[in-house]
Amino acid sequence: MRVSNLSDHTGYWLRMVSNAVSQDFARKVATEGVTVAEWCFLRALFDTEGTAPTLLADQMGMTRGAISKLADRMMAKGLVARIESSGRGQILALTPTGRAKVPTLAAMADENDAAYFDALSGDDRAALDRILQTLVENRGLTAPPLD
Amino acid sequence: MRVSNLSDHTGYWLRMVSNAVSQDFARKVATEGVTVAEWCFLRALFDTEGTAPTLLADQMGMTRGAISKLADRMMAKGLVARIESSGRGQILALTPTGRAKVPTLAAMADENDAAYFDALSGDDRAALDRILQTLVENRGLTAPPLD
DNA sequence: CGAGTTTAGTTTCCTAGTCAACATAACCAG
DNA sequence: CTGGTTATGTTGACTAGGAAACTAAACTCG
Numbered sequence: 259m260r261v262s263n264l265s266d267h268t269g270y271w272l273r274m275v276s277n278a279v280s281q282d283f284a285r286k287v288a289t290e291g292v293t294v295a296e297w298c299f300l301r302a303l304f305d306t307e308g309t310a311p312t313l314l315a316d317q318m319g320m321t322r323g324a325i326s327k328l329a330d331r332m333m334a335k336g337l338v339a340r341i342e343s344s345g346r347g348q349i350l351a352l353t354p355t356g357r358a359k360v361p362t363l364a365a366m367a368d369e370n371d372a373a374y375f376d377a378l379s380g381d382d383r384a385a386l387d388r389i390l391q392t393l394v395e396n397r398g399l400t401a402p403p404l405d
Numbered sequence: 406m407r408v409s410n411l412s413d414h415t416g417y418w419l420r421m422v423s424n425a426v427s428q429d430f431a432r433k434v435a436t437e438g439v440t441v442a443e444w445c446f447l448r449a450l451f452d453t454e455g456t457a458p459t460l461l462a463d464q465m466g467m468t469r470g471a472i473s474k475l476a477d478r479m480m481a482k483g484l485v486a487r488i489e490s491s492g493r494g495q496i497l498a499l500t501p502t503g504r505a506k507v508p509t510l511a512a513m514a515d516e517n518d519a520a521y522f523d524a525l526s527g528d529d530r531a532a533l534d535r536i537l538q539t540l541v542e543n544r545g546l547t548a549p550p551l552d
Numbered sequence: 553c554g555a556g557t558t559t560a561g562t563t564t565c566c567t568a569g570t571c572a573a574c575a576t577a578a579c580c581a582g
Numbered sequence: 583c584t585g586g587t588t589a590t591g592t593t594g595a596c597t598a599g600g601a602a603a604c605t606a607a608a609c610t611c612g
Contacts (some may be wrong), residue, residue, distance in 0.1 A: 261448075261451065261508050261511035262511045262515050263448075264445065264448055264514075264549075266515075266518075267453055267514055267515070267518040267533055268518055268521070268522045268530070268533060268537070269423070269427070269514075269517065269518050269521065269522070271428070271437050271497040271534070271537040271538065271541060272419070272422065272423045272426060272537060273423050273426070273427060273543060274537075274541060274546055274548070274549065275419065275423075275537055275540045275546065276416070276419045276420045276422075276423035276424075277423075277548075278548070279416040279419060279420070280416070280420060280442060283416070293598085295498060295598080295599090298411065300417075301408075301410075301411055304408065311560075311562085312559085312560060313563065320551055320599080320600090321599080321600060321601075322560075322561060322562085323561085323562070323564095323599085323600070323601080323602090324562075324598080324599055324600075325503065325561090326561060326562055326563085327562090327563095327598080327599085328598090328599095331598095339562080345492070345499070345607060345608070346559085346560055346561075346606065346607045347559095347560070347561090347607090347608095347610070348561075349562085354546065360408055361408050363525065364408035364409045367409060367411075367416075368409050368413075368414070370414075370416065371413075371414040371415055371416050374415070374416065374447075374540060374543075375416070375540075376414045377539075377540075377543050378536065378540070382532075382536050383415070385529075385532050385533075385536065386415060386532075386533070386536050387415055387418070389525065389529050389532065390418040390419060390421075390422055391414070391534050392524075392525065392529065393422045393521060393522075393524075393525070394418060394421060394422060396521075396524050397425060397521065399421055399422065399425050401421070401424075402411075402421065404424075404599095440567095440568085442568080442569090457590085458590080458591065459589085459590065459591080467569080467570090468569080468570060468571075469590075469591065469592085470569085470570070470571075470572090470591085470592075470593080471569055471570075472591090473591060473592055473593085474568080474569085474592090474593095475568090475569095478593095480569095492576095492577060492578070493576070493577040493578070493589085493590055493591075494577090494578095494589095494590070494591090495590085495591075525575080551569095
């Protein structure tokens with residue numbers, strides 16, 4: 259019986275590269291004591307005064323439960339504060355410490371991306387970006403890149 | 406303070422597409438009662454008489470512990486058998502049931518890949534494959550696409 | 553107003569990995 | 583052969599997330 263091989267699929271190579279990029283980035287930010295999810299969380303909060311957990315869950319493509327726990331962990335690290343707002347609702351906001359970390363982490367993200375993609379020719383880089391955009395639009399993807 | 410945005414990075418979009426592809430595939434194979442890791446496991450075993458767990462761990466980019474547990478689950482599903490070989494070593498092999506599932510799952514993999522990438526123009530498809538290969542070679546990636 | 557419904561956040565249970573400690577078998581030197 | 587080292591597979595503790603039940607607040611409308 260003839261069956262296709264894993265490596266026959268574009269998705270296989272896509273995943274291979276994507277995982278390598280992410281894992282490398284995870285290693286880098288770990289030196290700052292932060293996970294990739296935490297980085298996304300910090301970055302999302304960076305240009306707001308504060309955000310409701312549910313909204314953050316939508317933006318990050320995670321469940322409210324996950325955000326709840328993530329917020330706990332980040333509060334424990336002193337990066338984020340929960341601000342009781344009107345009644346039940348709450349607002350998550352960066353602490354000064356958390357805010358101060360963002361530029362460092364953003365630089366790591368830039369560096370990580372460059373390490374992989376600056377090696378491509380200008381044409382290839384542009385083609386890759388364009389093709390990925392096409393795929394995102396074709397499939398109407400809006401969910402962010404966390405598992 | 407000016408910091409880059411998540412979506413400024415090629416890696417962000419790569420991950421977005423890669424995750425969408427994988428999650429769609431996960432949904433598909435779930436209808437056959439199988440996870441993506443299990444599919445990789447089955448496929449790896451398909452064209453051998455049997456494989457040692459440690460070798461499989463290398464091939465799949467997982468730890469021996471993970472393979473041990475994965476093998477337990479798949480034995481419970483009747484897809485895989487542990488064959489005691491000489492002394493300590495063991496050999497994992499497909500059962501007839503496991504073997505029978507592979508073509509179906511492979512067809513799903515083909516279909517999933519097509520759903521995403523057949524929509525691209527021939528040129529773009531070729532360019533994507535080529536660029537991904539370039540990245541794999543640049544970085545010397547060998548680890549398989551599981552997290 | 554007050555009862556039912558919607559929404560927000562938390563919690564519990566589950567899954568699927570890693571990592572590191574472990575037991576034991578295999579290998580190799582003397 | 584025997585003692586130390588290496589390799590194999592398993593296990594237990596831990597992590598990060600999802601799903602769904604749960605709690606409580608906030609709306610709605612009769």
